[in-house]
Amino acid sequence: MVQTVRTVVIEGEPDSIEILQKLIDDFKAEEEGPPPDFVYKYDRLKMRAPALHFMSMSIFEAADYDPIFVIETNFDGLDGPIWAQLEAAIPSLRAMLRCCKRPAGPLGDVYDAISYRDSIFPLAPYLEAHMVKPRIFHLGNRGLDxxxxxxxxxxxxxxxxxxxxxxxxxxxxxxxxxxxxxxxxxxxxxxxxxxxxxxxxxxRIPKLENLTDRLRLIGLVLAVLLCLSIPGLLLALVSHSWVAIAISLAAAAMAARAIGDLGDLRQLIPKSASPGGKLKATIAGICGLTLYVLVFSFIGAAILALLTPVTFLGALKANFIEMLKAALLVLAVGLFSVLAILWWLRRLERRDPSQDEPPINDKLMREILKSEDHIVQNHMGSLVLVKPGALRAVLIRIGLVGLGLLLRVTARDGYLGDMRTIHFAHWALVSNESRLLFLSNFDGSWESYLDDFIEKAHSGLTLAWANGVGFPPARFLLLEGATHGRLFKAWARHSMTVSRFWFSAYTEYxxxxxxxxxxxxxxxxxxxxxxxxxxxxxxxxx
Amino acid sequence: MGAEPVKPKGEADAGKWGLTRPQWKDIQSFVASGLSQLPWGQALFLQIDRPGGGWLRSLRALEPIKKGLGPINNADGLFEEAVTIAFTWTGLQRMGLSDETLKTFTTPFREGMHQEDRRRRLGDEATRGTIVREGLQWSGNVPPEDPSITPAASPKTVHALLLLYDWDEGAVERWALSVQTHLNTQGVTVVHRLPLSLNLDKLDKEIVAHEHFGFTDGRLQPEPYLQPPAGNADETYRWRGIPLADVLLGYPNFHNNNEIAPCPLVPFSDQSTLRADGAPEGYLNLGLNGSYLVVRELRQDVAAFWSSLESAAATMRKQGPHSSAITADWLAARIIGRQLDGSVLCPPGVTAPQNDNFGYLANDPYGFGCPFGSHVRRANPRDGLARDARSGPNLLDAANHHRIMRRGRNYGEKIADRMVDDGKNRGLLFMCLNTDIARQFEFVQQTWLLNPSFATLFNETDPLVGPKGPMTIPEDPLRRVIEVETYVKLAGGEYFFLPSVSALDYLQGL
Known part of the structure; x- marks a missing residue:
């Protein structure tokens, strides 16, 4: 059974935020009640939204933006019925939406239709219009409805x-x-x-889903390789001499030197990897690269051969050496591109300001702490600004999509690195993709969750979060970052808001x-x- | 016991943990060692009635406190007594430390052990049955920052803890009484006093400490390193090495990119003997060479513990021939996670390791020897939470990121017959050193000991310090589950700041 993660993100009306807060608090109190006509706590929501695993409602407030109302849903099946179910389960949902801004454009009309007094216009179209799909999501018990x-x-x-x-x-x-x-x-x-x-x-994971995940990952890798090949391809059109190859390799070497700490990327090799495993990985890498060159030159040679009127095989033979040269050039230029990007990235990283002591709102912090550690699971919601710049804009998207696909293929048993404490977690780009939203439903305390990130899954976490403004200093998007444990925890706490309403369909497990x-x-x-x-x-x- | 004064280990301690002798001179002896040469002690819980540090100055001038309070290698020949002092947040406030400085202490210390959210996390809510019947007796009574919250007050307020250790039981008691008389003249009241001991016994050739249930105690410590040793050959480092920065404030933490964690700070002054190490411009480091001391008075009901296990064992034996070997000792060993003599519980056919450098993953992955839920395995899971051999080293590293340096001692006299309740008050004065209370002590308590989903367990917590509940003892083909009552209950507790010698100089000048 497929699981879906969808989040509604709506800008709140600053003057009505206290009312919105109260509506959410009242709804929580009602569910804890238990609700009228129901025997157990949260049974109304549980029964009326029968596919819901986890759900939260929170409000993010900060000095530089109007309050943001976030409804997080994690459910079975494809999206569709969930919004109507929520409308039935949360009687005050319409009133909550009235506390949000009237959007500009055609959506304003929908807002009017749902928000006038006594309106019974369905909320689903409005909620769907504000729905955000996650860039990465991770499931702990994938395929269990x-x-x-x-x-x-x-x-x-x-x-x-x-x-x-x-x-x-x-x-x-x-x-x-x-x-x-x-x-x-x-x-x-x-x-x-x-x-x-x-x-x-x-x-748990249908064959087709499995296949699609793998194909999408391969597709992404090929697309990235293609993009990296473009400068080389263009150059190869003009010249594909040994000189050009040599110059490209020299430039790549210079870029590597300019980066300085390139060798530290070796830290990404797991400590526990055996010498045999390392050797295998190296051989696989070299084979892969050779294959890439050979395939590329063969395809190129074949295309040229088809275009040449002489005999196909003869042309293929004649063109093959030329194409091999062109392929090597593409590879060399590609290598240079990669190193140039890394150099640019390191330059940004060296100059990025990190926030060592982000201000923490004591009152909010108290509320957050008060809401934690009541059942075996906990919830966290965090919203951060995305670092500016063209390179960051590209890297955050490729990084998030790539990591997301990689997790779909590799983390099928729920393990993220060496940790398996996450039920549903996701990252999404919101507010015109200027902010990174992170929502997670996890086991154990917040401290232990963050320590798991720091100690057992820091590379992946750094890749996803290091594009956030103020994140502890990272290198190559993967190193350090989250391993600055104390700074990372302070930064994460600072980015959080209280999970005002939070529902788990199975609180003990x-x-x-x-x-x-x-x-x-x-x-x-x-x-x-x-x-x-x-x-x-x-x-x-x- | 201990009729002869013991030679100091001063020379041997130079270089210990990677610190130099001048550095050790600034560190209270309590940090360096469990001081087992001095098996008798007295814990005096002080309430400071007058502001200022004058009482501390006069106390430190008193013989033999003058000699015993300070580094471990300060004695000029014989090491006859040791003195330790630590303060609660309210104590430092009462002595007149400025608000500005008080704010620089770590959050758990500032809020106190009994802040309401912390109580929930540490399992110290009276409803869970983990507090003594008459309720919590003492704490620092730290006022909540938010005045709208009612403070969780205990009847006695403790501002400082004074530990006196000696090699003679009678001498240390007389000493404690004379110190008490002196403190009274200085406006300091001893609101609570506990006689401490190690219950030393000769086991084979070794003299070992025992806790009141009868288990050997005081082993299984982490080993601090200022920097990781070169190469991979150091087995002790591999299995139980921790950054020195987890025990002492003001040092780079190699586990955390060599950062120095924030320390309590005082404004810069030329006159002070405090150093600036790691402090921002304009401040001196009050924390350097100090630590945070977690203290919990845990009352043990020895007779009830053993009687309940005797009857549980008798019930289990009736179940059939497969259970005929079960005794109270067998059950107790599963609860603690060690044999009474301290040896490691191993699955059938596995030889017990002779020292503390071992993991669970290789020899006991299913908990057939040492159950997952036993106190010792919960308190330090080593590599036992790893899912496979590949992730073992990483999980061991992760576990070693949450270690504490235990310095506890028994209070109350040893029970004569473990099956007969003599009505006397006894237990463990749990004490441990750490620099990040949330990441170390609180993590161990919440995420390991009291975690209902620890390892692969469900709905059970630590059989020793947790509330009443089940405990699983893995066995092939079918595990056993026993029901365990709570025989260890909290009578009082607080977070203390254990200052360096130069920080004591500063505090007495207040």
């Missing part, structure tokens, strides 16, 4: 109860049993209540626990374990 998470959790608890009750029996029938026998006994005990155990589980529940359920779906070792591995999850 809410229904499945909840019922597998229920199954896990039932397992625990069954095993706990057995402890009081003398002798305990589960105690001398083998793992396979435990499986049989548990399955027999639970199947009557959990009839869905007989249905096969749907695949961490990402790891949801995976554990899924593993237990998958085992119980099986009629029997044929292999004793598999049964043992499964039983360790109980």
């Amino acid at each position: 809410r229904t499945r998470i909840l019922r597998e959790s229920e199954l896990f608890v039932a397992c625990q109860d069954e095993l706990m009750n057995a402890e009081t029996r003398n002798p305990n029938p589960y105690r001398p049993a083998t793992a396979s026998e435990i499986h049989q006994r548990l399955r027999a005990a639970l199947r009557p209540k959990f009839s869905w155990l007989d249905e096969p589980a749907s695949p 961490s990402v790891n626990q949801i995976e554990r529940n899924a593993a237990v359920a998958n085992g119980l779906r099986r009629v029997r374990f044929d292999n004793a070792e598999d049964a043992k591995t499964w039983a360790r999850n109980l």
Whole structure:
């Protein structure tokens, strides 16, 4: 099942912000109530928006912009019904939107239609018009829909109860049993209540989705390579002599020298990488590059051959050396382009001001702290200005899209580096792409979440956030940055606002626990374990 | 016990942790060592009734405090006693430290251990059953910055903690009483006093400390390094090396791009012996060579602990032949995460490591030896939170970013029979040093000890210091789950600032 992350970002009316705050607070109080006609807290929202995993409403305020009202939704399926569901679930949503600015242009008419007194005009078109798609999003339990998470959790608890009750029996029938026998006994005990155990589980990541993710990543890499090749291609049209190749390589070497700390990029090689692994990576790199040159020259030669009226093979042979030269030139110029960009980037990074002691609003901070650590999960919302400049504008987009696609392909099991504490998190560019919004629903305390970033996933985090104004000094967009732990935490705290309303559909379960529940359920779906070792591995999850 | 005075380790300490002898001269002895040569002690909790630092000056002039309060290698021959002093935020305020300086201390210290959000994070809410029945007895009673919040006051207000260590039990008690009399004349009241000990016992050839439940204690410390050693050969560094900056204020933290964390500052003055190291222009560094001391008085109900485990073991034995070997000692070892004699719990067939340089990933990845949820494994998971061998080194590094230097001591006398409640008050005066309270002590408490989702566990917290609840003991093919009551409860606690010798000079001049 596919999961979708969508955020609505609307400019608030400064004079009405206190009313908006109160509406959100009142809605929260009502949901905690529990709401009229409902038995449990948050049940109205949970039932009326049946695909919703996490949702938040917050208001970002700062000296340099009018308040921004942000509604974050993380849900199953494709977008469509979610806004109508929210309208039904949040009776004061229309009143909240009335506290926002009337947009200019045709959208103003929609605003009028939804906001006049007693209006029943659907809110969905207006919300959709303010909807922002994430540049990167990360899912901890990808492919597990809410229904499945909840019922597998229920199954896990039932397992625990069954095993706990057995402890009081003398002798305990589960105690001398083998793992396979435990499986049989548990399955027999639970199947009557959990009839869905007989249905096969749907695949978490459909093959097509998998393929699309990979193709998009490959597409992005090829597109970037093509862009980097353009100067070389142009030059190759004019000349493709050995001299030009040599000059390009010399220029590349000079750029590398000018950068100075280029060698530090070696830090990106994981410490735990074995010498064999490093060798393999180097060989793979060289092979890839050679392949790139050969493919390029072959395609070029073939095109030229087709255009030449003499025999195809003969022309191909004649053109091949020339094309190889041209390919080498493209490669050499491409190398220079990369190093020139890095040089430019390092120049920017050396001059970027970083904010060591961002001012922190004590009252807001108190509110944020007060809202944290009530359940096993927490929420954070942060909004920062994007650094200016043409290079930054390009890098932030390629960086975010590239990292996003890379995560789709590599972080399929929920691990971000060595951390797996994120349920739903995303980065989006908002306010005409001038600000970077980060929203995350994670396990554990804020301190431990940030420490995870600092210690276990700092490169990726720096790549995404180092384009924010005031971020601790980074190098090559990947190094340092977040590893300035204290500065990074202060900067992140400063960029946050209080998560005024926050909803989780499963407040007790961490990402790891949801995976554990899924593993237990998958085992119980099986009629029997044929292999004793598999049964043992499964039983360790109980 | 300890009938002979012990030779100082002064010479050996030069160069320890990468610091020079002049640097050590500025550091209170408590930082350098657990002072196990001086097994008896008294903890005096002081309330300062008059402003100013005059009382500190007169206290420091008193023999033998003059000799014992300061660096570890100051004694001119025999090391007979040691004195440590640390202050709460309200204590420093009472002594007259300026508001400007008070603001430069770290946030947890400024807010105090019992600020309402912090209480929730540290699991110190009375509703969780982790506080002694009569309620919290002492704290710094730090007033909340926001006047609209009602302060979480304790009946006794502690401004400073004075620790007196000696090698004789009677002598240290007499000493404490004389110090108390002297302090009274200086307008300082001892509002609370605890006799401290290490419960030393001879185990094989070694003399080891025990906590009240009977487990050996005081081992398993991190090892501070000013800079990482060259090469990869240093096993101690690899397994438990931490930046010196995590123990002492004012030093570059190699884990954090060699940054020096902010220290408490006082305005520059020519007269002061304080140094400017790391302080911004116009200030002197009050924190240099000092540290933050976390103190928690944890009352232990020894008889109830062992009786409940005896009955739990008896119930489990009835379940069948697979459980026949379960005893109270077996269960207690799983709760603590060590055998009573301190040896490491290992899965069947694995030899226990002989020193502290080891991880869990290679030998005990499933917790079949030392359960994930045991106190020791939660308090320092080493590389045990890694998902595979590849991520082991990184997770070990990450874990070592949250270590604390423990300096705790028992209070109250040793129980005669662990099964019989003698009605006496005893427990652990938990003390630890760290420089970033949020990243070190609070992280350990919140993210490891009290985390209901720690490792692969669900809805259970530390069996020792957490509230009542289940604890999983992994076993193939089926784990056991036991229900554990709370036998360790908080009676008082606060964050203290442990100054350097030159900072003490400054404070006594207030």
